Amino acid sequence: MSTPGPERVPSTVKVGKTTGQGKPPSGGSGAGKPGGSRPTGKGGKGGKGRKPVTPVKVSGGRNWGPIAVAGLVVVVAVGIIGWGVFASVKSDKDKAVPWEERAAAITGLVNYRETNPDLVKGSQHKSGVLKYEQSPPVAGEHNPSWENCNGVVYTEPIPNEHAVHSLEHGTVWIAYRPDLPADQVATLAAKVEGKEKAMMSPFPGLTNAVSLQAWGYQLKVDSVDDPRIDEFVKALRVNASIEGPTALCDRGVSVTGSTPQG
Amino acid sequence: MSATVSVDTPAPAPSRFSYWIPVALVLGLVLGVAIGFLVPHGESLPADDSAEAGFARDMTTHHTQAVEMGLIAYAQASDPEVRTMGVDIALNQQGQIGMMQAWLREWDLQPTGNQPAMAWMPDGAGAVINGLMPGMATPEEMKKLRETTGIEGDRLFLQMMIKHHLGGVHMAQEVAEVSKDKEVVEAAQLTINSQQREMTDMKTLQEKLGAAS
Numbered sequence: 001m002s003t004p005g006p007e008r009v010p011s012t013v014k015v016g017k018t019t020g021q022g023k024p025p026s027g028g029s030g031a032g033k034p035g036g037s038r039p040t041g042k043g044g045k046g047g048k049g050r051k052p053v054t055p056v057k058v059s060g061g062r063n064w065g066p067i068a069v070a071g072l073v074v075v076v077a078v079g080i081i082g083w084g085v086f087a088s089v090k091s092d093k094d095k096a097v098p099w100e101e102r103a104a105a106i107t108g109l110v111n112y113r114e115t116n117p118d119l120v121k122g123s124q125h126k127s128g129v130l131k132y133e134q135s136p137p138v139a140g141e142h143n144p145s146w147e148n149c150n151g152v153v154y155t156e157p158i159p160n161e162h163a164v165h166s167l168e169h170g171t172v173w174i175a176y177r178p179d180l181p182a183d184q185v186a187t188l189a190a191k192v193e194g195k196e197k198a199m200m201s202p203f204p205g206l207t208n209a210v211s212l213q214a215w216g217y218q219l220k221v222d223s224v225d226d227p228r229i230d231e232f233v234k235a236l237r238v239n240a241s242i243e244g245p246t247a248l249c250d251r252g253v254s255v256t257g258s259t260p261q262g
Numbered sequence: 263m264s265a266t267v268s269v270d271t272p273a274p275a276p277s278r279f280s281y282w283i284p285v286a287l288v289l290g291l292v293l294g295v296a297i298g299f300l301v302p303h304g305e306s307l308p309a310d311d312s313a314e315a316g317f318a319r320d321m322t323t324h325h326t327q328a329v330e331m332g333l334i335a336y337a338q339a340s341d342p343e344v345r346t347m348g349v350d351i352a353l354n355q356q357g358q359i360g361m362m363q364a365w366l367r368e369w370d371l372q373p374t375g376n377q378p379a380m381a382w383m384p385d386g387a388g389a390v391i392n393g394l395m396p397g398m399a400t401p402e403e404m405k406k407l408r409e410t411t412g413i414e415g416d417r418l419f420l421q422m423m424i425k426h427h428l429g430g431v432h433m434a435q436e437v438a439e440v441s442k443d444k445e446v447v448e449a450a451q452l453t454i455n456s457q458q459r460e461m462t463d464m465k466t467l468q469e470k471l472g473a474a475s
Contacts, residue, residue, distance in 0.1 A: 069283050073290030080294035085306075096310040096371050150326060151393065152401065170373075193401070194379065194393025196323045238373040245322070245363045245373035246356070250330040 099239035106219060106231050112138050113216035120216040122168055122242045127262045130161050136175045136203050136211050137164050138218045143260045146252040147199065149173075153189045154201035154256060161260035162253055166199060167215040169249055170241025172233050175203035175211045176224075184209070184224040191229065197238045197249055201256075214240040307369040314446050315371050316382025317437040318362040321453075323379070324395050324433065325355040325362075328426050331399070334407055335419045343467055344416045351423065351460060361449065383436050397429020417474035420464045427457040427464075 103109060112134070113120050119133075124141040132140060137160045146165035147158050163173055174188055180202075188210065192198045203211065208220040212229060214236035221228055238245050255261045308314035328351055335348025366373060380386030380395055389396050399407070399422050410418050431454050438450040 066282070069286045072283075073286050073293075076287065076290050077294035077297065080291070080298045084298035096375070099372050099374075150330070190393065192393075194323070194390070194395070194398065196326045234374065234376055241373075245366075246360055250326075251333065 099235045102231070102235040103217060103240075106228050106235065108219055108221070108228065109232070110138075110218045111216065112218070116216075120242070127260075128161075129260060132160055132164070134218065135205065136160065136173070136213055136218075138213050139167060139216050140164060142168065143262055145262060146249070148252045148254045149199040149249040150196045151192055151194050152199045152254070153192055154199065154254075156202065156256040157204055157258060158199075158201045159255055159258055159260040162255055163199075163201075163213075166249065166252070167213055168241070169197065169243055169247035170215070170238045170245065171197045171199055171249060172237040172240075173213040174198070174200035174229070174233075175206060175213065176200065177206045177209050178202040178204055180209060180224070187224045188229075191233055195233075195237065197241070198233065215242055216240070308371075308443060308446075310371055310375050311377050311382075313382040313437055313440045314443050315366065315369065315375065316377055316380070316386075317433065317441070317446065317450070318365050319374060319377075320379055320382070320395060321430070321433060322359050322362050322373070324398060324426075324430055325359050327398055327404075328352070328355045328423070328430070329359070330404070331407065331419065331423055331426065335416070335423075338411055339416050339419060340412050341416045341467070341471060344419060344471075347423075347460070347464065347467065348419065354456065358449070358453065365446070383433070395429060396432055397426040399426065413471060414475065416471055417468070420468050420471070421474040424461055424464050424468075427461050431457050431461075 104111070120139045125144045126141045127143055130141050130143075142164035143159075143161040144165075145162055146169060147154075147162035149166040149169065149171040157178075167173060174192060176185065176188055180188075188200055192200045209222050210220070210224060210226070210229065212219045212221075212232045214232070217232075217236055217240060219228060219232050241247050253261050330352075332348040332350070332352030332355070336345055336352060339345040339348060363373060378387065379390050379393070383389070392400065394400065403422060407415070407418055407422060434450040434453040434457075438447050438454070441447050441450070
């Protein structure tokens with residue numbers, strides 16, 4: 001370390017550096033002295049009075065050329081990687097449009113969560129017959145028991161007081177006008193069968209052909225073939241649960257008629 | 263000032279490195295593209311229409327029915343072993359539902375999406391009959407299970423749950439085959455293991471209790 005070949009010494013422009021750092025280069029004279037500034041090893045010895053040997057030329061540029069190239073390469077590589085990660089994450093995001101946005105895009109959807117926040121608060125258990133502002137109801141107080149709602153096709157009306165509890169658990173309830181022809185009812189049933197958190201029932205007094213309910217949401221349409229029915233089911237089923245996706249839909253009651261069972 | 267480094271001979275410097283720059287750039291690009299290809303594929307989250315998301319959603323539905331079947335057995339089976347089997351299956355599968363729903367959250371996805379049931383499986387769509395995935399019981403069968411008590415109910419439960427497990431194992435095998443998500447593949451394998459063991463146990467119980475009429 002302390003004895004570099006005489007030829008190389010000059011290339012050690014570091015002399016200049018040493019001086020730049022503020023330490024008197026004179027200290028370098030102590031050849032092997034450990035106390036000297038870091039570059040002592042090389043520069044210390046030759047740096048002294050070697051100015052005449054000036055083949056310094058390339059050495060200065062040689063240090064910076066590769067560094068610049070390497071730096072550029074790193075920047076380019078990081079850019080490519082960064083773009084790749086960004087693009088993949090972004091494309092995932094694009095595909096999963098939040099359900100609230102998908103719901104908001106449905107023409108004619110009534111969003112009671114916006115207009116009536118008090119109505120959509122959860123956990124309002126109350127036994128017996130209850131009165132609802134909306135028909136069919138979309139939220140509010142309800143009986144402790146929920147109507148069984150895992151893909152259940154009810155052929156008779158079900159009590160509101162249980163159905164509203166099912167809505168709270170994330171169910172989409174398809175209510176239809178009782179006089180709909182059988183084939184139209186079958187069309188609706190195909191949208192319910194096999195789906196958790198989905199149920200349907202006739203609803204006496206309904207003026208539209210179909211009324212869809214989720215907790216705090218309602219959409220009334222005049223045809224069972226209206227594409228908005230599927231949009232409603234896709235956007236709100238389970239997603240609209242205010243008790244999370246694991247709220248229960250079995251173990252409830254399967255009461256029909258208009259009188260709730262508590 | 264030993265600023266002697268001055269302008270001595272600037273000419274050789276560029277000529278010496280000029281060919282290195284394009285070479286290094288090309289190398290860097292190749293490296294960058296290679297890494298760029300590896301990184302998103304290895305680390306990106308399953309998309310909304312991925313097999314992983316489809317599996318998590320459909321298996322949740324499939325499991326949900328098994329939970330109900332298990333709870334029916336727990337509530338009303340006459341044979342104590344069948345009752346234990348029922349609650350074991352119900353709680354195990356309910357736990358797995360929670361796990362699968364947690365995946366969806368981690369992947370920034372919602373519990374339900376735009377894809378129809380079983381669309382993630384190669385021949386999935388055709389396997390859905392009346393909205394029911396393989397092995398699932400019809401509403402009529404579920405009604406019958408609720409209404410059948412005594413040893414006949416035990417037999418019916420075993421028959422229906424074995425069929426249900428066969429469908430579930432099939433779905434789990436499919437996702438284990440197509441998915442590269444370590445967590446999903448491991449969980450699918452656990453499902454296969456536990457359901458196959460349970461099927462063995464249920465068949466033993468069938469021998470003890472006799473088959474459903």
